[in-house]
Amino acid sequence: MASLLLIQVISTTYFKMETKSKESYLLFKLQDELFAVSVHKVLEIIETGEEHTITALPKAPEAISGVVNFRGNVIPVVNTRLKFDLVDYSENEKFVVIVLSLNFNNQDNIIGAQSDKVVDVIEISEEEIKPVPEVGQSYNSNYIHGVIHRNGKFIMLINLEEVMASREIIELQKIASEVKETLEP
Amino acid sequence: MFNETFTAVFNQKYDNIIFSMSVNDISKFRDLFIDEATNLLNSMESILLQLEENPQNIDLIQEVFRVMHTIKGVSGMYGFDAISDLTHNTENIYDLIRNGSLTLNKEILDNTLIIVDQLFALLKDEKVQNKEIAELQKQLISWCNKVVNSSKQPKPKVAVNINEGSPVTYNVIFHAHQQIVDRRINIFYTIKDLADIGEIRSINSLPVIGDEEERWSIFVVGHFNQMDIEDALMFVFEYCIIRKVADFDIFDTEEMDKNRIALLSEEDIPQITVPQKGESISCKPSHEIAQPQLSNTESMIASIRQNMNRVAVDSEKLDYLMYLVSELITTSSQLNLTSHEKGLERVRPQIEKLDKLSKQFRNNALDIRLIPIRDMVPKFNRLVRDISNNLGKEIEFVTEGMETELDKSSIDMVAEPLVHMLRNALDHGIEKPEEREEAGKDSKGVIRLKAYNLGNNIVIEVSDDGKGINRQHIITKGMEKGLIQSGDNLSDKEVYNLMCEPGFSTAAEVTSISGRGVGMDVVKQKIAEMRGELDITSELGKGTTFTIKLQQSIAILDTLLVRSGTMKFLLPLSDVEICSQLPYQSVESRIKHSTIDFEEELVPFVSLRNLFGLNGQKNKMAKMILIKKNNSKFAVFADEIMGQHQAVLKPMGELVKSHEEISAASVLGNGEVAFLLDTNSINQNLYTKAV
Numbered sequence: 001m002a003s004l005l006l007i008q009v010i011s012t013t014y015f016k017m018e019t020k021s022k023e024s025y026l027l028f029k030l031q032d033e034l035f036a037v038s039v040h041k042v043l044e045i046i047e048t049g050e051e052h053t054i055t056a057l058p059k060a061p062e063a064i065s066g067v068v069n070f071r072g073n074v075i076p077v078v079n080t081r082l083k084f085d086l087v088d089y090s091e092n093e094k095f096v097v098i099v100l101s102l103n104f105n106n107q108d109n110i111i112g113a114q115s116d117k118v119v120d121v122i123e124i125s126e127e128e129i130k131p132v133p134e135v136g137q138s139y140n141s142n143y144i145h146g147v148i149h150r151n152g153k154f155i156m157l158i159n160l161e162e163v164m165a166s167r168e169i170i171e172l173q174k175i176a177s178e179v180k181e182t183l184e185p
Numbered sequence: 186m187f188n189e190t191f192t193a194v195f196n197q198k199y200d201n202i203i204f205s206m207s208v209n210d211i212s213k214f215r216d217l218f219i220d221e222a223t224n225l226l227n228s229m230e231s232i233l234l235q236l237e238e239n240p241q242n243i244d245l246i247q248e249v250f251r252v253m254h255t256i257k258g259v260s261g262m263y264g265f266d267a268i269s270d271l272t273h274n275t276e277n278i279y280d281l282i283r284n285g286s287l288t289l290n291k292e293i294l295d296n297t298l299i300i301v302d303q304l305f306a307l308l309k310d311e312k313v314q315n316k317e318i319a320e321l322q323k324q325l326i327s328w329c330n331k332v333v334n335s336s337k338q339p340k341p342k343v344a345v346n347i348n349e350g351s352p353v354t355y356n357v358i359f360h361a362h363q364q365i366v367d368r369r370i371n372i373f374y375t376i377k378d379l380a381d382i383g384e385i386r387s388i389n390s391l392p393v394i395g396d397e398e399e400r401w402s403i404f405v406v407g408h409f410n411q412m413d414i415e416d417a418l419m420f421v422f423e424y425c426i427i428r429k430v431a432d433f434d435i436f437d438t439e440e441m442d443k444n445r446i447a448l449l450s451e452e453d454i455p456q457i458t459v460p461q462k463g464e465s466i467s468c469k470p471s472h473e474i475a476q477p478q479l480s481n482t483e484s485m486i487a488s489i490r491q492n493m494n495r496v497a498v499d500s501e502k503l504d505y506l507m508y509l510v511s512e513l514i515t516t517s518s519q520l521n522l523t524s525h526e527k528g529l530e531r532v533r534p535q536i537e538k539l540d541k542l543s544k545q546f547r548n549n550a551l552d553i554r555l556i557p558i559r560d561m562v563p564k565f566n567r568l569v570r571d572i573s574n575n576l577g578k579e580i581e582f583v584t585e586g587m588e589t590e591l592d593k594s595s596i597d598m599v600a601e602p603l604v605h606m607l608r609n610a611l612d613h614g615i616e617k618p619e620e621r622e623e624a625g626k627d628s629k630g631v632i633r634l635k636a637y638n639l640g641n642n643i644v645i646e647v648s649d650d651g652k653g654i655n656r657q658h659i660i661t662k663g664m665e666k667g668l669i670q671s672g673d674n675l676s677d678k679e680v681y682n683l684m685c686e687p688g689f690s691t692a693a694e695v696t697s698i699s700g701r702g703v704g705m706d707v708v709k710q711k712i713a714e715m716r717g718e719l720d721i722t723s724e725l726g727k728g729t730t731f732t733i734k735l736q737q738s739i740a741i742l743d744t745l746l747v748r749s750g751t752m753k754f755l756l757p758l759s760d761v762e763i764c765s766q767l768p769y770q771s772v773e774s775r776i777k778h779s780t781i782d783f784e785e786e787l788v789p790f791v792s793l794r795n796l797f798g799l800n801g802q803k804n805k806m807a808k809m810i811l812i813k814k815n816n817s818k819f820a821v822f823a824d825e826i827m828g829q830h831q832a833v834l835k836p837m838g839e840l841v842k843s844h845e846e847i848s849a850a851s852v853l854g855n856g857e858v859a860f861l862l863d864t865n866s867i868n869q870n871l872y873t874k875a876v
Contacts, residue, residue: 057860069857072512072852
């Protein structure tokens with residue numbers, strides 16, 4: 001009996017750090033590229049419409065499309081297409097907002113990221129993740145922390161913290177094509 | 186279509202995982218430790234300052250020892266080795282002091298204060314990566330060793346009464362409460378501490394009654410006293426019942442026989458059976474033993490009751506409460522609006538009551554978050570003490586109205602400006618003792634920190650009886666820095682405002698305390714962030730007073746809701762002086778000048794349409810809202826005034842933090858978002874443009 005508590009203490013103290021080698025990732029699309037972000041960072045996916053309208057924020061910094069009411073809080077929505085130097089959404093184009101909890105600038109930030117659509121949730125094992133090749137100086141490889149190859153497609157594991165903390169517009173297309181070129185068999 | 190069903194399923198499926206994940210996060214416990222350590226160290230400062238007043242007070246010395254011991258124990262568990270090391274050394278010193286082999290002197294006190302600072306630093310830099318910190322660490326530890334070695338007779342802690350007299354037996358009933366697990370107290374350490382002071386003869390679990398938690402009975406035998414055992418059990422003290430069983434070793438059968446007659450004078454005694462290995466002990470205490478336990482329990486209950494008057498609550502819980510309250514307020518005002526529609530007359534009274542109740546509820550919830558300013562005072566005492574010592578100035582620090590309460594978040598934010606203001610008063614305000622005597626003043630300067638309620642506002646004043654602000658000096662400096670052209674026609678207020686310009690520093694020589702060119706501008710900026718006001722008054726030779734005016738809560742604000750184009754904006758109601766209207770045409774014709782004639786006064790203005798580039802159909806008349814802020818006026822033009830709104834303000838996060846005209850957002854009853862205009866910064870922009 002007495003040992004029960006001791007075991008409990010030991011186990012809570014020492015074995016909590018155990019991690020699974022497989023992790024779930026949310027797969028989403030931006031134009032033709034596939035990206036994945038760990039589901040642990042995703043709080044919710046918002047369909048924009050009646051209930052959730054993005055309120056434009058006048059004089060907002062670049063690539064911020066506005067703010068949205070998320071569970072009573074007001075969170076900024078990042079126009080990922082603009083952030084990645086892609087063509088902006090046209091007026092009636094549909095999109096979803098992925099609400100993420102990201103830690104950058106030393107604090108937890110809840111932000112929304114516009115995305116064309118979410119595709120799937122997939123399990124990715126650590127061995128499957130290929131490191132980003134070091135070739136090519138034209139992009140900052142900090143933005144992508146790995147690439148996986150599934151069903152003949154490349155999926156990029158995006159380092160959203162870096163992306164959001166950075167003030168610059170990131171030339172995603174370039175990064176994507178360069179990564180692919182170097183990895184293409 | 187797939188998209189929609191998918192998102193719905195995703196949200197449902199992963200919501201729970203994410204929240205349960207974060208709850209178990211190991212870092213939470215570390216944070217808890219850092220919180221606890223910070224609290225303990227904060228209390229240390231005031232204890233040390235008290236010790237300075239009366240260095241003989243053994244209770245205070247004991248307290249220092251306990252705090253060091255606690256931090257030492259827990260920090261080791263979380264890998265803060267440097268902290269553990271330093272506290273261990275400090276603990277040794279105070280151990281010698283409480284034993285009487287060392288006398289507390291100023292050097293020890295001063296260095297202990299430095300150690301407290303170092304511990305604060307180590308909490309942030311656990312790996313001791315900062316070189317200065319590492320260097321200081323070395324110095325402090327070698328100083329500690331020096332002090333310990335220099336003490337009269339360095340005697341080991343337990344050795345005092347070894348082999349003197351007979352050993353004693355203590356019984357500890359240890360309540361294995363779930364909290365112990367939750368708080369991550371490592372019981373091994375406790376057991377080890379116990380084993381250090383005496384010999385653990387048995388640990389047995391007691392029969393569990395109902396759903397009570399597990400209890401253990403521990404017998405410890407050795408040469409120690411009540412205090413030692415309390416020290417050993419300090420982490421789990423509140424879960425223990427400690428009592429002395431006998432003045433001899435009850436496990437020693439020979440001794441037992443000797444003492445048997447004395448102990449077992451009554452018939453029903455032999456319930457304390459000497460446990461065999463592995464056998465559980467049934468512990469029905471005899472009368473002699475039961476008696477102290479009773480009084481112990483009573484005093485325990487009394488002390489628990491005493492603690493019940495104050496409840497320490499995790500601030501996250503309060504934040505969540507505030508969130509719920511704000512949602513309630515939003516819904517209830519929405520309901521209130523709808524109730525004016527036809528056909529709802531019957532439920533009107535109830536809705537009105539609900540509205541009243543939720544407002545009371547809001548006030549009550551806000552009240553819970555209020556913290557008296559007093560909680561910051563020990564820090565300020567320390568600051569004044571250190572700096573005045575450093576500068577060779579004699580200061581009397583007087584506080585007044587410290588029971589005045591402010592919202593938790595405001596307390597956090599106001600601390601920094603207050604520190605700067607106190608530093609300024611110490612460094613620039615109060616003169617050196619000789620100078621003061623020459624001027625015919627008491628050689629001891631007075632710095633006064635005063636707080637009080639004024640209507641809906643809280644006012645905090647920092648005043649000194651020093652030399653006052655030299656107007657001419659500031660004007661000269663301002664001209665040197667190119668901030669102004671000439672000092673003519675400047676009002677006192679404008680001159681004092683100059684001091685708050687970034688990069689302005691009047692100190693003739695830069696000291697380590699203030700005058701690094703940061704200071705007043707930070708004060709002003711921080712206060713503006715809190716939507717407060719700063720006022721400076723000064724009289725040459727008599728002293729200076731800085732006055733901060735704040736709202737009690739910065740989370741909820743009464744505002745005026747206005748619309749321009751499709752956008753909705755909020756203006757703090759307390760800033761609104763008057764509302765009026767003018768034809769849009771006349772506004773537009775004046776836009777270049779950005780001033781407008783109102784009641785025979787030329788008032789600068791902004792048009793929201795113009796400021797934010799808004800389109801959409803215009804009314805014929807523009808609504809004018811006259812804002813009074815920091816004793817100056819300006820006008821805001823909008824399309825429509827929509828009414829009052831009790832805004833629950835939400836920050837918009839890191840990404841849009843730097844927005845100039847908009848400082849926060851609020852969700853309206855219908856889920857729409859409205860933006861709070863930053864009247865301070867608009868005001869400032871208008872006036873700088875005008876100059």
